[in-house]
Amino acid sequence: MIRSIRGLFKKANQDVPDSSGRGMLLQQVSKRLGNAQVLDEINLEVKQGECAVLVGRNGSGKSTLLRMLAGILLPDTGSIQRTMKGSDGYAVDGLPRLPFTSGEYLWDMGRIRGISPEVLRGRIRELSELLYLDTAIDQKLPLLSKGTLQKVNLIQALLPGPGGLLLLDEPLSGLDIPAQEGIVSLLGQWKDEGTSIVTACHEPLLIERLADQVIVLKKGSVLRYWSREDILQAGEPVVRIQSLTKAGEDLVNDLSIVQQPGVLSLVRNTNSEKSNSWLWDWKVVQQSTDDVLRMILASGGSVVSVQQEESQLHMESLLEGQHPAVHASRRGVTESVDLSSSMDDAGGEAK
Numbered sequence: 001m002i003r004s005i006r007g008l009f010k011k012a013n014q015d016v017p018d019s020s021g022r023g024m025l026l027q028q029v030s031k032r033l034g035n036a037q038v039l040d041e042i043n044l045e046v047k048q049g050e051c052a053v054l055v056g057r058n059g060s061g062k063s064t065l066l067r068m069l070a071g072i073l074l075p076d077t078g079s080i081q082r083t084m085k086g087s088d089g090y091a092v093d094g095l096p097r098l099p100f101t102s103g104e105y106l107w108d109m110g111r112i113r114g115i116s117p118e119v120l121r122g123r124i125r126e127l128s129e130l131l132y133l134d135t136a137i138d139q140k141l142p143l144l145s146k147g148t149l150q151k152v153n154l155i156q157a158l159l160p161g162p163g164g165l166l167l168l169d170e171p172l173s174g175l176d177i178p179a180q181e182g183i184v185s186l187l188g189q190w191k192d193e194g195t196s197i198v199t200a201c202h203e204p205l206l207i208e209r210l211a212d213q214v215i216v217l218k219k220g221s222v223l224r225y226w227s228r229e230d231i232l233q234a235g236e237p238v239v240r241i242q243s244l245t246k247a248g249e250d251l252v253n254d255l256s257i258v259q260q261p262g263v264l265s266l267v268r269n270t271n272s273e274k275s276n277s278w279l280w281d282w283k284v285v286q287q288s289t290d291d292v293l294r295m296i297l298a299s300g301g302s303v304v305s306v307q308q309e310e311s312q313l314h315m316e317s318l319l320e321g322q323h324p325a326v327h328a329s330r331r332g333v334t335e336s337v338d339l340s341s342s343m344d345d346a347g348g349e350a351k
């Protein structure tokens, strides 16, 4: 389905902009609202095709900055230069509960933006499928749940298609997991097609998959900038595998298994359900999952479960200005201990 969306949108966007030298540049941008200095000398550069993620505690200024990028607010001082092409999509404010159905609202929004009826019909259908809008397309906005309203808001922001600037305030908030996956995959494709994205978001799923830079805001100022490389140092996603062997059939008697670069730890447990078998608990980096599964099966074991572990990004530390990898590096030490102790548990048979 995602592929068909891409195809559909590409047809209407033959002139995906060349990314060279294009983007958005904020220099020393400040804003006062009432008595509060809401933004204080913000510098930010987002190149065409990049994703910048704003993080920060409540009230740190993320939404204000997004509204400024959208042109809803003007800076008191400083400058905002924009040299990127393409249509913009904004979901920076909540959707008003107007007396229309989702379908009517999306249709009107698309037509106001000049999208032809033929293209618009297809986009609404494809995006509604992507976000599992189902029957909510015919429901009136005031009757929608918070999460469904958020889906409609996202769809209206995505209607112009890839290639321009997308400004999204907490796009995954309130969305169910399949819709989160769908939107992150789509944004990844659109980024590849030259879409610039600036989003306030606290979900590691989006940050790990899309962020080229993370900007940590604190009380209206930038506390830290982190690059894609910094984020990647937080570690690849970890997969937990449980496998079973007959007691006595020791998986670790072949050291080549545990010495595979992707194996982070291996612990042997007695299987409480079957006393004549051992349950092996593996932690492996995501890209080695297939290799490890093949090894387990080839050595006579059976696979009980394969689970994606939670992200290694520790948001709380990130908000305090710590490096994204601060927890990942601690994890490595712990697991090398696990690995050796598991081999000891197994009778020191890993030779």
Ligand SMILES: Nc1ncnc2c1ncn2[C@@H]1O[C@H](COP(=O)(O)OP(=O)(O)OP(=O)(O)O)[C@@H](O)[C@H]1O
Binding pocket: 033, 034, 035, 036, 038, 056, 057, 058, 059, 060, 061, 062, 063, 064, 065
């Ligand atoms: N119109 C306004 N008048 C006065 N103060 C305002 C106005 N709008 C926002 N503020 C203040 O600006 C600060 C930043 O608000 P903003 O909504 O940008 O924060 P945020 O980081 O998006 O917060 P949250 O995570 O809760 O959405 C807050 O202290 C807020 O009270």
